[in-house]
Amino acid sequence: MTTPLQPPPKKNPQKRTVSPTRPPEMRSRASLGLQAAAAEGRFALQVCAECQTVQYPPRDACQNCLSTDMPWTDVSPDGELLAETTIRTSTNLYFRERSPWRTGSVKLDAGPVIICHVHGDCAPRSRVTLWNLLDRAGQATLLAVPQERTPLMEDDPQLRQMTADPKHRRVLITDARHPGTPALVKALKDAGAAMIFVGEAETWRPYPGRAALEEMGVDLQPLDLTDTASVQKLAGEYGGKTDILINNARFMRPGGVLERGDTAFAKEEIEVNYLGLMRLAQAFGPGMCARASDGVNSAAAWVNVLSVEALSNAPAYGCFNASNAAAFALSQSLRAEFRGAGLRVMNVFTGPTEDAWYQPLPPPKVTHGALAKSIVDGLQRGLEDVYCGDVAKDLHERFRRDPKVLERERTMAGDMA
């Protein structure tokens, strides 16, 4: 059984903070499909279109018939643990610092035998499930876990390396005024977050959610993403305690280009949704990167909440979506910039949420509770891309199939949805 993870003691100020190290990063181009699936928490392998052989490790031609047509396909992750061992030393710095490390081989029901990491709760020769997880280098790795959940299995040190679990971590939520913030605070508390700081802009202006946040005992701190000095000040004071940053700040107004007739709201959207992210990253990013290996409450993840329409725009919220597309593009740069430290960028793409600015849209809409659940679930599973709600999932699926077809579908005359 997993040893319960203890809350970390206060940091010894005389000890040097451990520099982030990373597991080996080199992979073949063919293997990146595994990474793409891991980013979404799926288990996929190449399956030969000619002879249906399931392939592992990833390759350029089928091991059975030499066909090169092997689309990545979700397959059963179940199998049997054949052999397991514990590595007690390694020449690789990352594993050396984290030994002992359990590893083994699993015979998948789908065919291949796979060498993988092994969760501490897996019994020898037992049935296991393979989780396709991103490691600290952002590469896909496979971890065998018991088929039945075990108590505190998320505390397993190897699994925790792959995830950004909020348990015992300190979280900064950037926008107290977002109507979904109370639900997010609750979900993080339920997930065991040690402290929750919430940024609050313009304290001279009341807002309805404040009482709920005060009741929940969060630490409200002045933070206005449109004000560089304010972002720098909070980072100066709390950047070293920010293990997970959730940027839920949002400025939105409906309308496309012609409906608006000016750039005033668009400027605010860019200021908050795009430049706000950049200001936060410039202020908090370096400190978080430096603490990415800082023990139980290391800096672990950077979360952006984005409209799924960042993937494919339509006029009803055309200008707002454009600012989200800019933020999405920035997040890709940020992800690459953070990767060296092992700090994860997780984008949560949501469909229309249940609040005032999406009020004229018909259901289904994403409730604040559902969005909060998606964020926490994504952190616990160490995901990079989360699609929350039926609209987001559907739009993503259509985007994956054909972005151009999707664009046309979404912009048919009279159909602004």
Next chain:
Amino acid sequence: MSALTQLATALSAGKIDVIDLTHTLDPDFPVIILPPEFGQCARFRMEEVSAYDHRGPAWKWHNISMSEHTGTHFDAPSHWISGRDVPLGSVDEIPPEKFVGPVCVIDCSAETAQDDDFLMTPDHIRAWEAEHGEIPKGAWVLMRTDWSKRKGAAYLNMKEDGPHSPGPAPDAIRHLIEERDIVGFGTECVGTDAGQGMHLSPPYPAHFILHGAGKYGLQCLTNLDKLPPTGAVLMAAPLKIKNGTGSPLRVLAMVET
């Protein structure tokens, strides 16, 4: 000795104090809040361009941005629909002599302390005149409420039904314009109108009546408690913004010690 020489001598001899009636332009200073589907007043923002570093080794400077109506600011006639056709109605067109003049300060701080929604009426003005003399033609009239001493949320005093802060009643503004021909009217609150001014008739009477008559507004003033009821000289020159409807500015008053 000419009047100006006398003034300069008195200034250098410390016989005249220069009082600053201006709030610091601060990113966190409240601005007027309108229903969210309307365009909003931009807050004051300052972005560092360089600070004696690789972006500019020997100099420090900032880019700043804000609304014409952010912080302590001036309202020109063209700010309001009633004043849109007033000649010389934008800040760049206003004759500069309008920016300097005598100032009367009507102290409503006691009334405001009792009532956040206090409205100054013609009777208050007449009572003030009975004590301090008639408001001269071409004067600035400032309504002192000590509202500038409020901090944070107490300043806008925003409730479910909107902001609550003092201002002039419609008749008071009409009286100041029609009977006294003032040059402008100023307050310590975020606007020249009371917080609930949208529910008066006409809505936002100070804005509507003042600017319709080609008069000017000043708001977010401070230190009005340091001015005498009469005898001070106000200097309030907005930035010369082409077609500008207003401008943040430094408002100063000269007061004899």
